[in-house]
Amino acid sequence: MRTCTPITFAICSNRPSQIYPAVERTLEMLSEQDRLIVVVDTDAPVLDGIPAHPALTVLHNDFNRGLAYSRNRAMKECAMRYLVFIDDDIVLTRSAVDATRDAFADGADIVGTRISADFNGQGVPWCLTDGQLHYLGVHNPTMPASIWGGCLAVDVERARILGVQFDESLGRVGTSLGSAEDTTFVRHMVHKGAHSAVLHDVAVTHTIPAERLQFPYLFRRAYWQGRSEVRRNDAKQGLLKEWKRNRNTRNASALRRTTLAVIYTGAVAAGAVREDLQARLRQLRGPQARSVMN
Incomplete structure (x- = not known):
């Protein structure tokens, strides 16, 4: 019988209301040797509300540093080889x-x-088909899965040897909807020789709140996708990828599929243009341009 490989789980969050139930759910999944790290990325006083547990370590950032920063901190603090x-x-x-x-x-x-x-x-709104599920951090059920940050497991020792960390210019910071810190991390790991495994036949569940099933959220998420693609120097391929993703659905008519693809890919393009212009402005102005609003 195969021995139980010990794992450290990590929850990185800036939403106090979500932390407590997430901790409770995850503690139920731990084996005797497993551990749980929670990185709280907000200045809100939430530590007193998290129950004490021998397997639990809570880290509190001094202020909102962003998801990529929190993921890197969890890897630094992880005393085990494997982190999820x-x-x-x-x-x-x-x-x-x-x-x-x-x-x-x-x-x-x-x-x-x-x-x-x-x-x-x-109910699923008209503005959401299988082709937009990735804006909710959900895999299109008609396509093979890929490794995303919602449930991402890494051999920490291997990542350290390869010198790969999460890019802190990517990912969510505060109320922004930045992304791609996870897929960029995976891309760099694989490029440097890491072996990846996608578990297509097992799934975890992403609970979707009502406010994310609204067109303004989905449009804003697509806009930030464009900004993230520029930040990781992948704007051209990113736009093409988003066009294909948005059209890839079997639960919509050709008109609906094309209309939504135009709208959301347009939002991606707008975000890419905004980010590119800001990058050029920073180059022209130097340090003074850092004060430009995101």
Whole structure:
């Protein structure tokens, strides 16, 4: 019988209301040797509300430093070889945890699962098809999964040897909807020789709140996707990728599919143009341009 590979789980969050239930859910998934790190990325007084537990370590950033910073901090503090990042609105499954352990035991350096949506009985609006699920951090059910930050497992020792960290110019900071710190991390790991494993047959669940099932949120998320693509120097390929993603659905008519693809890819393009202009302005003005609003 295969031994149980010990794992440290990490929840990085700036939403106090989400931290408590996320901690409770995750503690239930821990084996005797597992540990849980919570990185609180807000100046709100939340530490007193998190229950004490021998397997739990809570780290509090001095202020909102961003998701990538918090992920890097969790890796630095991790005393085990294997670390699994889970978002505060992800519900783990026992099968996903066991499959991740097995993947590490089989030699994987970085592991991801499929992420499915839980809409809590809410109706899906006209502005959302399978082609826009990635803006909610959910995999398109008609496509193979890839490794995303909602449930991302990494061999920390291997990442240290390869010199790979999360890019702190990417990802969420405060109320922004920046992204791509996770996929850029995975890309760099694989480029440097890390072995990746995508667990297509097991899934975790992303609980989607009502405010994210609204056009303004989805449009703003697409806009920030464009900004993130420029920040990681991938604007051209990023736009093409987003056009294909937005059209890739089987649950919409050709008119609806094309209309939404034009709208959301247009938002991506607008974000890319905004980010590119700000980058050029910073180059022209030097340090003074850092005060330009995001």
